[in-house]
Amino acid sequence: MSAAISPVRTDIREPQSKHPSKAQSIVIDGMSKSFGDRRVLSDIDLAIPAGQFVAIVGRSGCGKSTLLRLIAGLDQATAGKIIVGDRTVESLQPSTRLLFQDARLLPWQRVIGNVGIARHDGWRKAAAVALEDVGLADRANDWPAVLSGGQRQRVALARALVSDPGVLLLDEPFGALDALTRGEMHRLLERIWQEHGFTTVLITHDVSEALRLADRVIVLRDQGVALDVQVELPRSRRDIGDAATMTLRSRILAEV
């Protein structure tokens, strides 16, 4: 598991969650992915310890969503392997949850049903709480079709958060949200992550968002990892305007 290819690497750290949970580590080993002749990811090596919060940034079409799909087991790598927990990913992982880039709500289930879909007993209560959290408690009994874009995204977020993940993969979960709602969702995600300690991989286009939330930021470029840095700021980070962070920010932006 050498770091030969990725330009910057950190060593695997211990999980930092307070609750030793069902969080699982992710190890990516020499993994490549091509669609036909188009190579998207080349020989990626990455190790994400259980419970870590990783943000991934990168330009449009650089393979971020593809990477998440591979980790989730929705697609097969062309070469190399991915290990989640102690199992090589060959198909779907039982405790990996993925919030897709599009909301993917079931049109034939009401909002609350969509949120509760991954829960068995007590789903209604858990879903109601989650909807409350994302500010849509009053829309519980609407059809998804009548929601606005941002509302749909929040329903998907609520669904991801109540789904009791070991690994939570988030593909641009806040893209359609205004600054204020986005801030609220940041706090919500951070709180739930801290409570449950699942491993989190967040794709975002907003570097501030990455710095606000993540332990570690990874930049994807040219089919590989261009930058891999730790964010050593105390939580909860609200206003991140200090010089060190600004430098980090510029450095990340420069790599994208």
Add this chain to the structure above:
Amino acid sequence: MSAAISPVRTDIREPQSKHPSKAQSIVIDGMSKSFGDRRVLSDIDLAIPAGQFVAIVGRSGCGKSTLLRLIAGLDQATAGKIIVGDRTVESLQPSTRLLFQDARLLPWQRVIGNVGIARHDGWRKAAAVALEDVGLADRANDWPAVLSGGQRQRVALARALVSDPGVLLLDEPFGALDALTRGEMHRLLERIWQEHGFTTVLITHDVSEALRLADRVIVLRDQGVALDVQVELPRSRRDIGDAATMTLRSRILAEV
């Protein structure tokens, strides 16, 4: 056409485009919209002169998309009326184009076909140029299904830009793009707008984006217009860090 309700109003200005084009003015007069019992927009008055670039910001679910749909004639107002050019909007407007919040690409047309859909003669050339502009020239012959989220959004943008609009309505066209690509798209949109001078209404969650592009920023809140300010900065604006702009920015954020 009084401004009685909207908290802040500017007078109608002359179109500022260099090319007196087919751009049309938009006048919204005492317009309300409800879905069943849910009132979304209440008694809105707005006048947008032909050729103006207006940005609309507001919280998720506040009715921004609804407003655009009403202007486009895709939905009917519950009360009041909308006039585009010199015609009251009752159904679709012949030269109004709307970029939807979701990409809405035809799955059975290749990328280039999707872009050229609104053009008759010479569509292939125009579409190829537009694809080049959005950085997807090499994807012209792919099916939309294999594109990444941001690529899809850019195809939709290319389609909107070649569609020869009189009024162009953009519903979060850059939501899924990284900072760099976003910057490129900003420049592209500004250039095309300056060349053709169509009236533009842009919904965005990014206040900087609004300030970067728009002549005027409108904040929607509580079913009405909460703020309506001119942005008097010289184009092209790249780095907007001066004090006045920062104040404006905070003022807008405070109103959202």
Add this chain to the structure above:
Amino acid sequence: EDKTVRIGFQKYGTLILVKAQGLLEEKLEPQGYTIEWTEFPAGPQLLEAMNVGAVDFGTTGEAPPIFAQAAGAPLVYVGVEPPAPKAEAILVPEDSPLQTVADLKGKTVGLNKGSNVHYLLVKALEAAGLSYSDVEVAFLTPADGRAAFEKGALDAWVIWEPFLAAAEAATGARQLTDGTDIVENREYYLASRDFVDGDPAAVDAILEAIDEVDDWINENHSEVAEQFAPSVGMPAEILNVAVERRTYGVEPITPEIIAAQQAIADVFFELELIPTAISIADAAKEGES
């Protein structure tokens, strides 16, 4: 022991009266039989059922058993009705220029393929000095034939009772000829081989019952017509004509009858209606009634 007798009948014929009068039940039920009556739209369907063993006894015209026998169906001729040559005819529309069978040359004639009237046409043409290939034949079931005849799509239509009487009454159609002196046109009683071998007494009982009813019919034409009317769906007056055109009674299978039936089979073989030549005698139960 299964002592169920399954009888197939058609809407028009003696059996329906046997059923209505309950004669058979009277005769057989005391001996521990139960009777099951099943209606069939036509002879071929009835023999189809007999072929697979779903029916023990039934009645059809002269043609269907020839086909059934050619197909290897294990059936036995157990009885026959008297000849009824007047119960089938070649019809032309009222205002048709055709006057004799010989005029049919080159005309379109409708008939039900492989039925008694098919044989009638062959024989009638033969008698008029024409050959079968001198006419254009259109194969139509009785129902379709009537529609085509009325539409004017046919120059002539060969048909049997009670369709014959009905068509005459409704359209004023004219007969070029009926079967008199050309064909016999009999109706046969058939039973499956198993039934005949296993339960000859029951076969006899059925034939007896039919004979009794036939005698009664011969005396009570108009009443018979009344009784048929609802099931057939024709006015009693028309049915009365049909009933009057023949006599009734169960006769045994004699060598003459076998020969007549054999002649039909041979014609059908010549027409390539059946793939192999058959011997009627193999399937006949001679000399009893």
Add this chain to the structure above:
Amino acid sequence: MLNRFRGGRSAVLRTLAPWALPLVLLIAWEIMARSGLIESRLLPAPSAVFAAFWESLWNGTLLTHTAISTERAFKGLLIGGGIGFVLGVLCGISRPAETMFDSSMQMLRNVPHLAIIPLVIMWFGIGEEAKIFLVAIGSAFPIYLNTFHGIRTVDSGLIEMARVYGLGRFALYWRVILPGAMPSILVGLRYALGIMWLTLIVAETISASSGIGYMTMNAREFLQTDIVVLGIIVYALLGKLADSATRALESKALAWHPAYQATERTTG
């Protein structure tokens, strides 16, 4: 209530409009029949058909025939639809099952019922079973084909989502695949309801003495055109009934579906 009252007139109009075309045809037909343009022997006037209808209604035969046919029809539909549905689901979700069965189904589907009657009699005799069997195979295929097609075209994004959220096999089918295939399955049901009656007329030629297929074919034999036409009209009305039932089902089961909501809104 108020709303209903206000919309009363146009609602009535909307309910009646679908009947406009049949009505116009009916009137034209009556006029042609009365004026002698159509010979009543060939095609009886609507009034004559109505008289036949009234009589057979009065003496109970129509109802008896219809009731008997309906029973056969629904028994067959239940069995055949059930089998078609199960096979459709099976082939829809499993490639091996598709490879195994689909080809055979597509071949069997094409075999005319009239042609297999001899075999059916052989297997089932001439009783009710044979008739029900024919209806069953008739209605199995549309349900099969549409279930299969519906399941195959369920948005794969939603299936991925469901799987990633750990839905078990059963929940996946029950909560995602079946609802997604439902619009198509209901179209299949529409077909099946039609085919069910069509097959019945064939089935009732085997050896029946009751049922509306028997009634019609019997009348056809003797060119009782009024009864034949009556039979045709009964079939048409049964078709309309089935259609309305499916529509009602659709607007219930597909309340979430914009296309069906729209239908609901404008038609009733």
Add this chain to the structure above:
Amino acid sequence: MLNRFRGGRSAVLRTLAPWALPLVLLIAWEIMARSGLIESRLLPAPSAVFAAFWESLWNGTLLTHTAISTERAFKGLLIGGGIGFVLGVLCGISRPAETMFDSSMQMLRNVPHLAIIPLVIMWFGIGEEAKIFLVAIGSAFPIYLNTFHGIRTVDSGLIEMARVYGLGRFALYWRVILPGAMPSILVGLRYALGIMWLTLIVAETISASSGIGYMTMNAREFLQTDIVVLGIIVYALLGKLADSATRALESKALAWHPAYQATERTTG
């Protein structure tokens, strides 16, 4: 080429797999027939059917019958399918047209062909027209129903998009609505191809002396089970052929559609 060669064995397997079930049934049937479990009079052994097939192929009757039927079938399909398609498009895109026609179509759909033969003869006589007419109405309904349903369920978001981008009526139908309805229309075509043959067997009882429907029904009348079974098998093969044709069409016309791509990938 190389790829083909390498995948040769499993490709062959995949092509053969759908025939496994029919083959197994065939063998079981032959064994039962030979061992006397099935009386050959009732159901001839496959070898006997094959002999009949061989003979009728040899003397050309089978091909003649099939060719004549095929001509009738496709003429009818063209006319009926065309009408069904046009009406389906009309009702799909226009509410008034739907109100006007849909109800009537749903009623007519339910009328058995067997029942209307007398009427058809009166209208069209006993020539080819009558047969083609029957096939036409038979195949019109599935195309109608599926076109209608397909158009109604086209993603309304895409239609909105197209309208907002100023597509004219024609372009809207041609570039958005029809492609969107295509999967459903092709399912309709699949049905129609089946129904086409089914109707033909009824049509060919009208004064026919050729065609495979005639051949089969004639054999049935004369209890020639081997020919009946032969007819059934010909129908089944024609069904398979139609199915393969539709599949080919689907994989061409729906190349963009993930569900059909998947099919392509695994079956072809």
